[in-house]
Amino acid sequence: MLGFYHPKTWKEKGLWWTLGLFLITYLIVVLALGLYWSNEPDTFDVSENAKLKAEETKTSIVPGFTTTATLINVANTLLDKPGGYLSNDVTPPGVYLDNIPEWEFGVLVQIRDMARTFRNDFSRSQSQSTEDKDLIIAEPHFNFDSESWLFPPTETEYRTSIKALDRYLLRLSDPKQMNAQFYARADNLRDWLAQVEKRLGSLSQRLSASVGQENLNLGLAGDSSAQQSTPTPSQQYTKTPWTQIDNVFYEARGQSWALLHFLKAVETDFAPVLDKKNARISLQQIIRELESTQQTIWSPMILNGNGFGFVTNHSLIMASYLSRANAAVIDLRRLLEQG
CATH class of the missing domain: 1.10.1220 (Arc Repressor Mutant)
Structure with a gap:
């Protein structure tokens, strides 16, 4: 040869x-x-990752350390997995791949949500408090165009965010740096879970649309005086185009992968709050449902069987896991609202 x-x-x-x-x-x-x-990265142990980060930076693990270190590692994985960041590739084979770029976008959505929560909630004691100087940098740079190839490339902007999070983490674990804080309070956790609830609900609907469904218009339900900007039909048929079915599936898989790690980190940093509300088991149920979304896909393609037809439907299976996770998120938020 x-x-x-x-x-x-x-x-x-x-x-x-x-x-x-x-x-x-x-x-x-x-x-x-x-x-x-095209191989998706494996999950990692958030506690072990936090320990390694503490050893690397010669710091101690304090409340918020595990969640911050997890956010940093999820972002690094997005950029440094096999093939690197592919969403902005203009040369083969990256330009021909579409499943992994959709997975990347799903991960990026959760990174953006978590970075925004850090800036607006986790790092602030109240609404009138000052924003953290490094999180002010991290959050907007994660919102840079995900498909920019040059001037500047997307990777450069995201690494700027990661460096800002690294600086925040160093200040957070330094007892002399009292201007960097992480407030592990029930209301902060509840506000983040409200975003998670909306993301999971949207993904469940988009995945379920793989077979087409008639949806009732519930936009004004429950409020007789409510209004909307333009009229919409009372019923609407929605169906995902067959060319987009695998895209929605892999975006959901990416969001689930990132969210799984964030929830495990939150279980550590918010442990006293969860135990006081007797809510840890509810969080663990969400984690268990999301772990099911990361099972190995043995089929060479995403199948789209119709309802109870002969061929399976991967999108509906994913929607089932996310719907159960979403229901558990709603229950957890209710528990956190109770005194």
Whole structure:
């Protein structure tokens, strides 16, 4: 086989044979890289990650350390997984891949939500308090265009956010730096879970639309005086185009992957709050449902069977897990609201 790549063989076989050899070799390499880059990253232990981060920075683990370290590692994984960050690629094989870029966008949505929560809630004692100087940098840079290839590339902006979070983490664990705080309060956790609830609800609806469904308009339900800007039909049929079914599925899988880690980190940092409300078991139920979304996909493609048909429907299975997780989030928020 190696003899095919010897200059003597090229000379004997001629120009067209040599060009064909290089074309076939190129296609094989691109295909192999594409298959390798399409593997989703494994989950990681958030507690072990926090310990390693504390050892690396020579600091101690304080309330908020685990959640901050988890956010940093999730963002690093987004950029440094096999193939790197693919959503802004303009060359093969990244430009031909669509499942992993959708997975990346799902992870990015949860990173953005968590960074916003850090800036607005976790790091502030009250609504009139000053925002943290590093989180002011981290949050907007994560909201930079996810598909910018150059001037500047997306990766540069996201690494700026990661560096800002690293500085915040160092100040957070330094007892002399009292201007960096993480407030593990029930109301802060409840506000973040409200965002999680909306994300999971939206994903469940989009996944369920893979088979098409008639939806009633509930926009003004429960308020007789409510108004909306433009009239909409009382019923509306929604169905995801078949070309978008796998995109929605992998976006949901990416959001679930990131959210799974954040919830495990929150279980550590908000442990006293959860135990006081006897709510830890509710959080663990959410985690269990999200762990189910990360099972290995044995099918070479995302199947879209119809209802109780002969072929399975991966989107409906994912929607089932996320709906149960969403129901558990609602229950957890109610527990946290109780005195």
